[in-house]
Amino acid sequence: MKALVCDEPGRLSLVSRPDPVRGDGEVLVRIRHVGICGTDFHIFAGKHPFLEYPRVMGHELSGTVEEAPSGSALRKGDPVYIVPYLSCGGCQACRKGLTNACCNIRVLGVHCDGGMADYVSVPERNVVPTGGIALEDAAMIEFLAIGAHGVKRGNISAANRVLVTGSGPIGMSAIIFAKARGAHVTVMDTREYRLAFAVDRLGADAVLIADDRAEASAERQTGGEWFDVVVDATGNAVPMQRGFNFLNHGARYVLLSVVRQDIAFSDPEFHKREATLLASRNAQPDDFAEVVRQIEAGRVPTRALNTHRGRLEDAVGLFSEWSRPEAGVIKAILEV
Template identity: 85%
Template sequence: MKALVCIEPGRLALEDRTDPVRAEGEVKVRIRHVGICGTDFHIFGGKHPFLEYPRVMGHELSGTVEEAPSGSSLKSGQPVYIVPYLSCGTCQACRRGITNACRNIEVLGVHRDGGMAEYVCVPESNVIPTGNIPLEDAAMIEFLAIGAHGVKRGAITAEDRVLVTGSGPIGMSAIIFAKARGAHVTVMDTREDRLAFAVEKLGADETIFADADAEQTAERQTGGEWYDVVIDATGNAIPMQRGFNFLAHGARYVLLSVVRQDITFSDPEFHKREATLIASRNAQPDDFAEVVRQIEAGRVPTRALNTHRAPLADAVHLFSEWFKPEAGVIKAILDV
């Protein structure tokens, strides 16, 4: 089979590899579409904290069943998407149902080779029928589930004033699901085009340009009350730390981002607000189901989100182009 391999930071190659052999309890999936995530760009740029090279990237996956175990409800040719988090099922987190934070978790495309290839074999429990969702849309379910999980972690309601910092794909997914819960959503970023997209396509209520005056703008927009929930999706330690400045009294701060560096904050300011700091990692089965419901309900503008498409083979030279901000990529999908 053909597989796209990140040999080392900044270098990709399309290789011929042996087709994977399905183990007991696994499903062999013929990959049809792969969404490119910020994680993949971090791997390509050498910035991912949990990875060794070489690596076949790709964890936003949809395809068709090639082979399934005897007695499986999955049938050959059936359209499916893949949940890329392989949990152990036995650790303390898994026993409590927090499989997204499994102590021994392996994520496709990060801890083990992923789906930028013609075939992949994964446990049957990680293979989910797409239902009425087109396969190209199903390749976006995973990144949308990340945002849905963060919104759930923040316990967002229609009563909340929410600030999403960072309007990349993960930030956009947080906007979509915060709006689905009826919240008033403000988006902060340094890119005017992304801010405009958030309002025009995602229904964000207000925007803030992330310059030196952002705090003054936020104070004015909120009447000095700040935000009930702040969701960071910047992937950068400096704005992650700055996000503490925007918390209302009693607020929740949800960190969707993960960075290598330590982040710090003022303990007196944090305490006097009785604020809550929340990590949000990966997603859980109910988050994937929520994404499917919202796509089927027409509340996710999948066509607008998918800005770039290309065959897998073209990614060898396109990756470095799509990596640049001026390319205007929101969600790129590779067709396999």
């Protein structure tokens, strides 16, 4: 089979490898579409904290069943998406149902080779039928599930005034699912075209430019009451720390971002607000199911999100092109 390998930061190779052999309890999937994630761009740039090279990237995956275990409900040719979090099932996190935070987790394309290849073999529990969703759209389910999980972690409701900081794909997914719950959503970013997209295509209610006047603008917009929930999706330690400035009393701060650096905040200000700080890691099965429901209900503008398309054979050149900010990529998808 062909596979796209990140040999080292900044260098990709399209190589030929033996087809994977399906293990006991696994499903062999013929990959059809791969979504390109910020994680993949970080791997390409050498910025990912949990990765060793060389690595076949790719964890936003859809395809068709090639071979399934005897007795499986899956049949050859079934359209499926893949949950890329390989949990152990036995650690204390898994026993509590926190498979997304498994103590021994392996994420496809990060801790082990992923799906930028013709085939991948994964445990049957990680392979889910797409229902009526197109395979191209199904390759976006994983990144959308991350936003859905963060919104769930923040316990966002229609009673909440929400600020999403960072309007990349993960921030956009948080906007979509916060709006699905009826919240009033403000989006903050430095990129005005992304803010316009959030309003025009995702239904965001208000925007903030992330300049040195953002706090004053937010205070004015909210009548001095700030935000019930702040969701950070910037992937940058400086705005992650700045996000604490926008919390009202009793607020919840959800960190979708993960960075290498420590982050710090004013304990007296945090304490007097009796605020809550929440990490949000990966996603859980009910988050994937929520994404499918919202796509089927027409509440996710998949065609607008999928701004760039290409073939795996061309990915060596496309990765460099798509990683440039001026390329305007929201979600790029490779066809295999």
